[in-house]
Amino acid sequence: MTRKEQVIADYRAIGLSLEAHPIHFERERLASAGVCKVAAAVQAPEGRGVKLAGIVLTRQRPATAKGTIFLTIEDETGAANVVVRPAVWHAADHAARRAAVLIVHGRIQRRGEVVHVVATKLESAHPESVNSEPGSAGLEIPRMSRDFC
Numbered sequence: 001m002t003r004k005e006q007v008i009a010d011y012r013a014i015g016l017s018l019e020a021h022p023i024h025f026e027r028e029r030l031a032s033a034g035v036c037k038v039a040a041a042v043q044a045p046e047g048r049g050v051k052l053a054g055i056v057l058t059r060q061r062p063a064t065a066k067g068t069i070f071l072t073i074e075d076e077t078g079a080a081n082v083v084v085r086p087a088v089w090h091a092a093d094h095a096a097r098r099a100a101v102l103i104v105h106g107r108i109q110r111r112g113e114v115v116h117v118v119a120t121k122l123e124s125a126h127p128e129s130v131n132s133e134p135g136s137a138g139l140e141i142p143r144m145s146r147d148f149c
Helices: 003-014 022-032 086-091 094-098
Strands: 049-060 069-075 078-084 101-111 114-124 146-148
Touching: 003 022, 022 049, 049 078, 069 101, 078 101, 086 114, 094 114
Parallel strands: 049 146, 078 114
Antiparallel strands: 049 069, 049 101, 069 078, 101 114
C-alpha cells in the first residue's frame, strides 16, 4: 500500500491514523483551488472570505438555534467551527449535507478568542472530485461524524 492508501485504510478501520491526515494528500490540489488550511483561516481577520476543506467531525442542530447547523471540520492543521444558516443548509445538495469530507465557503467571524466560519456555500468533496490520480484511493473515507440533526 502507498502511504495515502494506508492512511485511508486506518481511517476506515479506526477513524484516525498516526501516519498522516487524509487531507494532507490533497493539499496541493486544494491550495490550487483556493482552499486554505484551517490554521491559516482561524488567523484571518474578521469578515475575511475563506474556503476550507475538512473531514466533518460533528453536525449539530440545537432546538434553540432556529434551524442553524453547527459543524466542526478538521484538516491536517486543526479544527474549525462552522455556522450554517438554514438558507445555506437548504441550498446545499443532499451530498454536501451528508458528506464525510466537506468544502466550506464562508466568512470569518470573531467573538473574543472564539473564531467561527459563517458558511455561505457547502460542497461535497466527493471522491471523484478530489481524486487527483486515476486509480488512486482518493478521499473515500467513511462518514465518521457524530450527527445531532
